[in-house]
Amino acid sequence: xxxxxEQFKIKPIIPLEVGGVDISFTNSAVMMVIAVxxxxxxxxxxxxxxxxxxxxxxxxxxxxxxxxxxxxxxxxGSAGRKYFPFIFTLFMFVLTGNLLGMVPGAFxxxxxxxxxxxxxxxxxxxVTIIGFARHxxxxxxxxxxxxxxxxxxxxxxxxEVISYFSRPFSLAVRLFxxxxxxxxxxxxxxxxxxxLGVFGVVPFAFLGAVTVLEFGIAMxxxxxxxxxxxxxxxxxxxxx
Amino acid sequence: xxxxxxxxxxxxxxWLAVTFITLYVLMAKVALPKxxxxxxxxxxxxxxxxxxxxxxKAEAEAAVAAYEKALSESxxxxxSVIKEASERLAKKAEESTRELNAKLAEQIKAGxxxxxxxxxxxxxxxxxxxxxxxxATIARLVGGAADQAQLEAAVAAALKEAGQ
Numbered sequence: 001x002x003x004x005x006e007q008f009k010i011k012p013i014i015p016l017e018v019g020g021v022d023i024s025f026t027n028s029a030v031m032m033v034i035a036v037x038x039x040x041x042x043x044x045x046x047x048x049x050x051x052x053x054x055x056x057x058x059x060x061x062x063x064x065x066x067x068x069x070x071x072x073x074x075x076x077g078s079a080g081r082k083y084f085p086f087i088f089t090l091f092m093f094v095l096t097g098n099l100l101g102m103v104p105g106a107f108x109x110x111x112x113x114x115x116x117x118x119x120x121x122x123x124x125x126x127v128t129i130i131g132f133a134r135h136x137x138x139x140x141x142x143x144x145x146x147x148x149x150x151x152x153x154x155x156x157x158x159x160e161v162i163s164y165f166s167r168p169f170s171l172a173v174r175l176f177x178x179x180x181x182x183x184x185x186x187x188x189x190x191x192x193x194x195x196l197g198v199f200g201v202v203p204f205a206f207l208g209a210v211t212v213l214e215f216g217i218a219m220x221x222x223x224x225x226x227x228x229x230x231x232x233x234x235x236x237x238x239x240x
Numbered sequence: 241x242x243x244x245x246x247x248x249x250x251x252x253x254x255w256l257a258v259t260f261i262t263l264y265v266l267m268a269k270v271a272l273p274k275x276x277x278x279x280x281x282x283x284x285x286x287x288x289x290x291x292x293x294x295x296x297k298a299e300a301e302a303a304v305a306a307y308e309k310a311l312s313e314s315x316x317x318x319x320s321v322i323k324e325a326s327e328r329l330a331k332k333a334e335e336s337t338r339e340l341n342a343k344l345a346e347q348i349k350a351g352x353x354x355x356x357x358x359x360x361x362x363x364x365x366x367x368x369x370x371x372x373x374x375x376a377t378i379a380r381l382v383g384g385a386a387d388q389a390q391l392e393a394a395v396a397a398a399l400k401e402a403g404q
Contacts, residue, residue, distance in 0.1 A: 005241055010248040022250050029255035036263045043271035050278050052285060058278070065275045085268035093263055109256075112242075114249045118256045180243065 004187035008111055008180065027107045028115070035096040035109075043092075064092070068226070075230035079237045086126075087233075090119065091226040098179060098218035102211075110221075111179035117172035123229045124168035131236035142239060171228055178221045182214045363399070370395045 012024035043064070046057035054062055068088045072080045080087075094110055101108025109115050131139040143160040144153055189210060192203035242248065374391055 008242045010242055010245075010252070012251070016251075021254075022247070023254040024251045025255065026248070026251055028248075028252050029259070032255055032259035036259050036266070039263060040266045040271060043267070044274060047271075047274050047278050050274075050281070052282055054278075061271075061275055062279060065272065065279065085264060085272055088272060089260065089264040089267045092267070093260055109252070112248075112252060113244070114252050115256050118253050119260070176243070180241075 004184045004191070007107070007183060007187060010112075028109045028112060031097065031100055031107045031109050035093060035100055038100070039092045039096050064088075071227060072230055075227065076234045076237060080230070080233055083233060087226060087229060090123070090229060091222055094119070094175065094225050095219065095222035098222055099215070101179065101183065102215060102218060108179055108183055110175055111183055113172060113176040116175040116225075117168065119225075120168040120171035123171065123232060127229075127232045127236040130233070131239075134237060135239065139236075139239070142235065167228075167232060171225060175221050175225050178217055182210075182217055185210055186214060367395055367399060370399065 011027045013027065013030065014025035016023045016025060042057070043061050046055075046061040049055070049058070051058055065088070068091055069084060072084055072087055076083070097108065097110040097115075100106055101111065131142070135141075142164065143157050145156070145160075148156060186207065189203050189207040193200040193207060196203065371391060374395060378391070
């Protein structure tokens with residue numbers, strides 16, 4: 001049976017090093033580039049005709065646009081309008097990474113915690129900067145809700161601080177763990193199908209169901225990652 | 241797990257940054273404005289059509305109002321024309337009736353005058369004839385001419401008697 005961890009291995013394709021830092025072009029980078037190309041091609045070619053009554057592809061592009069615009073509007077309000085390109089990019093990058101990972105033999109960059117953490121920390125730092133830029137030191141009120149008795153500060157402030165700083169980790173780990181576990185399950189089930197021969201029909205049926213489930217998770221996790229980013233953005237703009 | 245091998249953190253973060261920024265720029269500068277423009281244009285077209293529909297409706301309502309106004313105006317006009325005409329005709333009829341009456345009265349009067357004249361003339365003739373006849377009769381019966389004054393008085397008396 002193939003090692004289910006094997007699929008997460010990074011394979012440098014073009015070894016590069018700049019100033020002592022390894023920036024090799026790897027199989028992970030290949031998938032990221034493919035994601036950029038796929039997303040850009042899909043979103044620009046589909047609306048090329050600028051049809052008044054949209055076709056199949058244009059409708060899909062419009063659905064993505066309105067879905068994220070609506071999500072941002074509902075969770076952040078009109079103040080979130082200027083962060084729309086970022087939130088949209090985040091969603092498309094995660095979604096495409098998750099879905100491309102479902103292609104057999106493809107590498108899933110969202111199954112790497114450093115990638116998800118990279119995006120989560122950008123969201124976290126960005127949101128913190130926006131919070132301080134909009135509210136100044138008043139933003140520190142985030143850690144101690146208005147109206148709470150001063151005596152509770154001893155408990156409330158540490159809890160709020162910890163929950164605030166755990167945001168990027170929970171954001172990163174949620175996506176990474178979901179993708180990693182899903183792909184391990186698929187690999188293990190695939191191994192069973194091969195190992196059991198004729199009786200492999202049973203795990204094969206199960207594999208089919210889990211594949212459908214994994215597609216659902218791929219979309220759901222992209223949605224969760226994005227909506228949590230929106231909620232953090234809302235906190236920074238409107239406080240509690 | 242390969243995920244926790246720090247040796248691959250740097251290249252992954254580097255390429256994540258490169259590809260993510262590239263995608264961000266492509267989305268922000270190319271794809272999203274395009275889709276947004278398409279959506280805006282559709283919205284504007286829908287709004288335009290709604291506006292146009294509302295405008296046409298208002299125009300239609302104005303036309304209906306104008307038509308009804310014109311209709312009621314012309315109805316009132318027709319009414320006044322009919323009234324005027326009937327008044328004028330009534331006046332004219334009355335006038336001509338009056339004229340005709342006057343004319344007829346005049347003619348009747350003239351006729352009566354003429355009749356009276358004719359009657360007088362006839363009466364005068366009758367007296368002369370009576371005088372002559374009476375004279376002649378006396379001459380034949382008595383022989384010789386009768387007294388003219390006596391004769392005239394007798395005729396006048398007889399005429400008076402007959403006239404009554």
